[in-house]
Amino acid sequence: MATSLPLRISRSAPDEPTTPYKQYVYAYPHQKAYRLGEERPLLTDVWAGERLDALSLYVHIPFCEMRCGFCNLFTRTGAPEDVTRGFLDTLERQAAATREALDANGSPRFTLAAFGGGTPTYLTADELRRLCDICENVMGADLAAVPWSVETSPATATADRIALLARRGATRLSIGVQSFVEEEARAAIRPQKRAEVDAALSRLKEAAFPILNIDLIYGIDGQTEQSFQVSLDAALSWEPEEIYLYPLYVRPLTGLMAKHDKSGESWDEQRLRLYRFGRDHLLAAGYRQTSMRVFSRIGTAAVDGADDSNISEYNQQAGMVGLGVGARSFTTDLHYTTDYAVAVPEVRRIIDDYIATPTDDFRRAQWSFRMDDDERRRMYILSMLLEADGLRVDRYADLFGSLPQDDFPAQFALVTGRDWVREDGGRLRLTLEGMAWADAIGPLFFSHRVNEAMSSYRDR
CATH class of the missing domain: 3.80.30.20 (tm_1862 like domain)
Structure with missing residues (x-):
């Protein structure tokens, strides 16, 4: 896997979840x-x-x-x-x-x-x-x-x-x-x-x-x-x-x-x-x-x-090609998309702008998020840990040269301490109760950078 930026993993302790319904993590970063x-x-x-x-x-x-x-x-x-x-x-x-x-x-x-x-x-x-x-x-x-x-x-x-x-x-x-x-x-x-x-x-x-x-x-x-x-x-x-x-x-x-x-x-x-x-x-x-x-x-x-x-893991990490306004594309180093909104007037404006987009603009990434090794680790954990088959520790080590528990000790201390995650046959898996709290577990692994960007986003 390509490495474009030096690894900086935040060691700060995540906040203790107070609700099981924090956020649905269907793709990282949001x-x-x-x-x-x-x-x-x-x-x-x-x-x-x-x-x-x-x-x-x-x-x-x-x-x-x-x-x-x-x-x-x-x-x-x-x-x-x-x-x-x-x-x-x-x-x-x-x-x-x-x-x-x-x-x-x-x-x-x-x-x-x-x-x-x-x-x-x-x-x-x-x-x-x-x-x-x-x-x-x-x-x-x-x-x-x-x-x-x-x-x-x-x-x-x-x-x-x-x-x-x-x-x-x-x-x-x-x-x-x-x-x-x-x-x-x-x-x-x-x-x-x-x-x-x-x-x-x-x-x-x-x-x-x-x-x-x-x-x-x-x-x-x-x-x-x-x-x-x-x-x-x-x-x-x-x-x-x-x-x-x-x-x-x-x-x-x-x-x-x-x-x-x-x-x-x-x-x-x-x-x-x-x-x-x-x-x-x-x-x-x-x-x-x-x-x-x-x-x-x-x-x-x-x-x-x-x-x-192997194909499934690759498509979760990179190799997603998105078409249409609002679609996202994933490569190893860059995730990119078009403008995005929820409010009706803004959605209509963005669709109209998309239809009027010159072809040459489609040859370039517009709205984007630059990935680094820290974010790739987080994305991999989220794509695997929240599934029933769990996160293979040896596969993570092969990809990143480290153990997930060492890279994110505070997060794993919290989820194992609450008995939401257990190690089972070389995999970190959600327990039955952990599965119920998956929407609270996922955001624990968001980076400070992603949380800052999401909090400064103006809903429109």
């Missing part, structure tokens, strides 16, 4: 740590020396049919056809510039792909067809030959869209249901009819994707174990290969935040109680927990069809 660069290096230089034979492709579609009350994603609702057409025109130009930079450094090969957002199936079937063509003909990703995930919603999982994705080889469809109880959906500012949800799931099952995932949320106002079980059992009745259980967060600039600022021990207690109930219910139903949020049905492709561990 996008709020990125800044508009002064150098803006050429992508040909950014990708120089990178391993190109195990790349992952992520395409961000920043459109939805509605904005849920808990959503703080980069997305716009109700985009007209001229905006989605302009977005795809620009994405094709960005793809060409990106592929040009990759080709300058070797022969790129994609082993994973994902369409996220937003809601990719907000695009029409014809627009999805064009998006697939861009990925295959411009980027060179063989979508039919790699694990390929697409996010959808009950309102947009229409027959023509689902048929198109099945023909093009999508292997995983993830549908955001959140709750099968209509009153709870309304409380989360996600109005939807149960009949619409069931009709969408019926179409997804008929398409026979290798992996169907259903997202559910716990911690909604008025939600109890009894009402949560209604959603759990409804999801289980469709026999999905995966079920994701998300704790509800109320974040700045979201619909729920505008209504009320939820906080305090009672809400933490409700979420933790519902989490444990949902976890136990799914484990008893034949699912394996692979992270705090992810439950995979034993004996299915979600468990048995896992990717080669």
Whole structure:
């Protein structure tokens, strides 16, 4: 692994977590740590020396049919056809510039792909067809030959869209249901009819994707174990290969935040109680927990069809190629993206600016975060420790020439002292209770530099 800057690991003790629900760590560092660069290096230089034979492709579609009350994603609702057409025109130009930079450094090969957002199936079937063509003909990703995930919603999982994705080889469809109880959906500012949800799931099952995932949320106002079980059992009745259980967060600039600022021990207690109930219910139903949020049905492709561990580790550390406004790209030394916002006016402005971006600007990294050995260590720990398989100590030592417990003694003293992490067969693994506190454990490993950048970011 390349080393560009001297190693400086902070030895300061982290603050003792007071809530299990600090922050969902889906990628490190958080996008709020990125800044508009002064150098803006050429992508040909950014990708120089990178391993190109195990790349992952992520395409961000920043459109939805509605904005849920808990959503703080980069997305716009109700985009007209001229905006989605302009977005795809620009994405094709960005793809060409990106592929040009990759080709300058070797022969790129994609082993994973994902369409996220937003809601990719907000695009029409014809627009999805064009998006697939861009990925295959411009980027060179063989979508039919790699694990390929697409996010959808009950309102947009229409027959023509689902048929198109099945023909093009999508292997995983993830549908955001959140709750099968209509009153709870309304409380989360996600109005939807149960009949619409069931009709969408019926179409997804008929398409026979290798992996169907259903997202559910716990911690909604008025939600109890009894009402949560209604959603759990409804999801289980469709026999999905995966079920994701998300704790509800109320974040700045979201619909729920505008209504009320939820906080305090009672809400933490409700979420933790519902989490444990949902976890136990799914484990008893034949699912394996692979992270705090992810439950995979034993004996299915979600468990048995896992990717080669070396490829998976590489894609978590580097080798992510992002397309579309809001998408992130990861190389060993630089993470880069476009501008990012949550507030509706800012999101619309940024999408308009993206569509108007000159092609030459896509040849350079714009908003970015420079990685060093300290940050790479933290990223590796977060990508492995928060998963059920845990952090292999020998693998960490091979990569970094040290032990994780020596690099981050205060953090590991805290998590082992709370019995959240134990050493097991050469791996550092979350305990059952540690898994419940994963959203508090992750931020313990954030660097001072990242925390400073995130705290100085102005929400917009």
